[in-house]
Amino acid sequence: MINLLFGLGAALAVILVCSLPHLLGMPLWVGIPLGLLSGGGLFIWLGRKVQQELERIFTQAGELLKKQQFDKAIEVMKEGYRFAPKQFLVKGSIDGQIGVVQYLRKKNEEAEPLLAAASMQHYIAKAMLGILQWKRGEKKKAKETFALALKAGKKESLLYAVYAYVLVEMGERDKAIEVLNxxxxxCKGDERLITNRNLLQNGKALKMKVYGEQWYQFLLERPMIRQEAPAFARVSRRALRG
Structure with missing residues (x-):
């Protein structure tokens, strides 16, 4: 918001300087475009400065998350709230990021209000919110949330698949097929969507593992972890044959 006010102020100042007779005395058709360019340029520059600061904060938080230092990572992300008065969508973006972390920690009570407050552009956060609503039995609300998530992430194959999975769990297989279509x-020609659509049409279960780690972040299925036996515990096939 503050950055927008600075931009508008700069635009007005340039228009006045250019147009007032005792200053530059330019015609309005010259002063107005110059003012708009100046104000817009300042707004964009200030926005980029905020974005750079947020990227630094999220990079630092990301390093902490890799070490599973979740509480410290959340505290670092909260530092970004100081930029919320300056730029639109900052608070919603940070709320969404923290909400996702809490969801992954299975701290649903802490996660849900943050996921709800996340900006609509954070479609992963909104999908997670829809899952929590569905698990609580709020099917109608969950569908509304997924519909909003798809508006923001309409080019994301994963979102359609996750929504379809939830619909199947609700017992609405036909609606799930409709969503995949x-x-x-x-996402024309997306093999993952085609495969899962065909599976549902043939009365079979969805194969969500085709989305890899992106799918498992929703905590709806447990990833299959293959652990190779240590060398001393392996049995040679040749030895078994004798």
Whole structure:
């Protein structure tokens, strides 16, 4: 908000300087475009400065998350709230990021209000919110949340698949097929959507593992972890044959 006010102020100042007779005395058709360019340029520059600071904060938080220092990472992300009065969507972006972390920690009570407050552009946060609503039995609300998430992430194949999975769990297989077809209308030729659509049409279960780690972040299925036996514990096939 503050950055916008600075931009508008700069635009007005340039228009006045250019147009007032006792200053530059330019015609308005010259002063107005110059003012708009100046104000817009300042707004963009200030926005980029905020974005650079947020990137630094999220990079630092990301390093802490890799070490599973979740509380410290959240405290670092909260430092970004000081930029919220300056720029639109900052608070919603940070709320969404923290909400995702709390969701992954299975701290749903802490996660849900943050996911709800996340900006609509944070479609992963909104999908997680929809899952929590569905698990609580709020099917209608969950569908509304997923519909909003798809508006923001309409080119994301994963979102259509996650929503379809939830619909299948709700017992709405036909609606799930409809959602996958909707996704194919935008993500044309996406093999993952085609495969899962065909599976549902043939009365089979979805294969969500085709999305890898992106799918498992929603905590709806446990990833299959293959652990290779240590060398001393392995049995040679040749030895078994004798």
């Amino acid at each position: 909707q996704g194919l209308g935008i």
